[in-house]
Amino acid sequence: MRKLLLVGCAALVLGGSAAAVSSQTPRNETFRLLELFGDVVGIVEQAYVVPVDNKKLIEAALSGMMTALDPHSNYLAPDSYGDLRERTSGEYSGVGLTITSEGGMVKVISPMDDSPAAKAGVQAGDVISSIEGQNASGLTVSQVSEKLRGTVGTSIKVTFLRDGEEPREVVLTRELIKIQSVTGRVEGDFGYLRVSTFNENTGRELSEAIAKIRAEKPGVKGYVLDLRNNGGGLLNAAIDVSDAFLERGEIVSQRGRKPDQIQRYSAKPGDLTGGLPVVVLINYGSASASEIVAGALKDHQRATVVGLTSFGKGSVQTVIPLRQGQDGALSITTARYYTPSGASIQKIGIEPDLEVARSEAEARIVSRSSFIYSEAAYATALDSSIGAERKGAHIPHEAPGDKFPKDKDYQLERALDVLRAGGDLSKLSAAPEGIVVSEPGAKAKSEDTPASDEPQQ
Template sequence: MRRLLLVGCAALALGAGAAAMAQQNVRNNETFRMLELFGDVLAVVKQAYVVPVDDRKLIEASLSGMMTALDPHSSYLAPAGFGELRERTEGQYSGVGLTISAEGGFVKVISPMDGGPAARAGVQAGDVISAIEGSTAAGLSVSEVSEKLRGAAGTEVRVTFLRDGSDPLEVTLTREIIKIESVTGRIEGDFGYVRISTFNENTGRELNEVMARLQSENPGIKGYVVDLRNNGGGLLSAAIAVSDAFLERGEIVSQRGRKPDQIERYSARPGDLANGLPIVVLVNYGSASASEIVAGALQDHERATVVGLTSFGKGSVQTVIPLRGGEDGALSITTARYYTPSGASIQKIGIEPDLEVSRSFAEAGIVARSNFIYSEAAYSTALDASIGAERKGPHVPFEAPGEDYPEDKDYQLERAYDVLRAGGRLDQLAAAPKGIIVTPPGTEPTEFAAATDPE
């Protein structure tokens, strides 16, 4: 009886194996059929299109389309685009100073780079690039737009931007060598202000140098503001280095891939550049990727108070795979998601501040109509968070300056210094000054949204 049972089990296993193999063969046959279809379409286009076509251009466009169909951050990088990526991570390139991404057939600005031509012209996070040199940019890939914006230093490019509630902004930008000084700093009274504009190969070293300089300028320094607003991200290694600089121990970030065993964890080593002094991290919806790793790590370990607006929500990992040694470009493909030390997903959610503060009255109105907020959640092809959570919807920020607040003042930064004066403790924070709108949690945004609607 036992022998019959074993034979029966063996037959069942063989049957299941054969069925799985047959299913795999069906999938393979379908893949080969679709590849043949691609060849057939390419042949028809070559023979029947109204003008001769460039085979390489068609195939590169097909590769680009295949990658962008996966998610907003997977892409095919033509050889020129691969070279640009390497230049950016090394800290210098020639262009107009924009971090961009594609969504819904348009290319949008994630963040303008500090001091670059685009930032000086008033370009902001969330602006849509609608035209370049008078020709529409609709339907162009990130690589194609980037190629049009790049060029020799000293040459000009005319770009039109669209912005919520405003007329189109057409500016002529003069390309220049963008030497990315990723970390800058200054003393503000009793406190140090540290600005990190991007995360590249030099960021960790530059942070050490800036912190040492600030401490020598004011040995009695009482705390630090780390400003990550409109920082579109960069290298994971740089984000880990910055987080590690302020943490004595514990996990910084983990990344989890397709399989359950594909988990990598990164932990801090002993040593704190701030010597335990209070830290405030400033973020907004232009803070993405590496910025969110730093903010999330310091927030979860209660090493810093996060002030500002909910960050962009790009919590996915891209791996760059050169094709034939880079001769045929490379693939930038999403291979994992990021998680903060507490296990929270950044993807599509972002980092919510401990003290929510808008920089201006107009910005508060945009948050109240958050369908206008440019974030990862706005992408139709974005990965989900994988933990069932969602980004906070339209709401009035907890604090916002009134309409009379001076445009040249930075309310978010002022409140960051207030938090430092309170020793980093929100329960000791002084009440918002006169002229500031304070909104109790749960308040409906309807009236505020209507009052600030541009129409």
């Protein structure tokens, strides 16, 4: 049975075998081009100024070929393939970053909760500019991942670039990243469920967290499901999480190259919350599997979605081992996924029912361009397949101003307000003092001209 992994930086399927794929290029022309490749390798081997490692040369060519397809297709060398399998089991040694590639640079989709990177203040959208003083420009995701991983207790110096700020050098000490994908706690009359990633244990951990909250608070009145900065994970785990809140109906479908390549996944009877109100928190770091959950619960009107428009990664990748993994594997995009209503999330994302920025800084990002931290920013990204586009630069509906306490999470506070209103936005209490509120859909000055530093009303 295949395991679908929808990580924001590398959404993958583990297992399976290579299949013959027909090409639109005539066979004779394909053979001629393959001969050309062999000729080039031969010339480099004979004429380059220093001896070359043909294995590294060919692996680099394979990597370049795959990344030319789209941002999430890539070649995994044997070590990287082994690392991937280890990581999806829920434990590995490293700094705790979900990363992707854009324009020859590697960008952070999200830091993992309580990881060395998160503790050091690394944020979604940060670009890795150098590692141990060496320029990281042009490195693949696999190459950067290999450099960041290492023995527990060892350190690595990484320089990050952030929009509008000076380069920031950080020393990260590697830890055993034993990922507890779900944590839960009681927040007043409600339960708070944080899902940081989607791995093999997520469905079980969610059930346990809900049971623990119900035991601690028998009269719990609703739940916040926090998917912010969750870069994705296993599709099966996303289905399990969605199913925990649904009694019936389709959760997600994936559609491939041919009309008959459609797979549908549906909920089984049994809502673990007993139908209590649910609010899902998302932001631009919520990608892939997170978007499946948010989209499913929103389409079924099972939850109110609060936060900022999600990343917009709506494609599925399949990992095809090469010679049983001895020569690594290919991660290749094989399908798009669709929410129950038939909407494609690719390059669009899930729009919240109540748009709330966590800070003024987040509000400024959205007012400049909602593409900054999104799938739509990639030049090689697949289109949405439905002709829709991601919402452009605009002023978020709500953002905390100077008077709002810095030690409080405004998005979470508003999510709890929605639960107090029974999930009915028409009964939602007004934004508290110190909050900047814009008219719904208010636009920034221009897609190309930054708005002022203060969110407009």
